[in-house]
Amino acid sequence: MRKDITDEEIAKLYLFLDLAIKNLLYDMKCIYDGPIKIKDHYAHYIEGLLSKAREEMRKIKKEMYDRKIQVVHTGEDRMFSFYKFVLDREEYEKFYHKAVIKKNVEYIINRL
Secondary structure: OOOOOOOHHHHHHHHHHHHHHHHHHHHHHHHHHHOOOOOHHHHHHHHHHHHHHHHHHHHHHHHHHHOEEEEEEEEOOOOEEEEEEOOOOOOEEEEHHHHHHHHHHHHHHHHH
């Protein structure tokens, strides 16, 4: 992990990568439970993405531990999700519009 990345950028990357992994796991469930006849090709592709995402998540979690960074989901309403960012000794609430979260998760998945 590059040292020039700020604590807040690492926290955001963790947040969106975590949601991307959850999204990929949901897609995998839909493939196996859905009406798709030939599942292996799609499942293999998503498993590859999950493997890359989990490897990147390991690196991010190590960096977060080293820098004492935490991200906690504190709630949501119809349009926003709320998160608490703990960066070293600093703590603040941040909220994201769900459409922005979706856009960032799509970007993370495409980047894998």
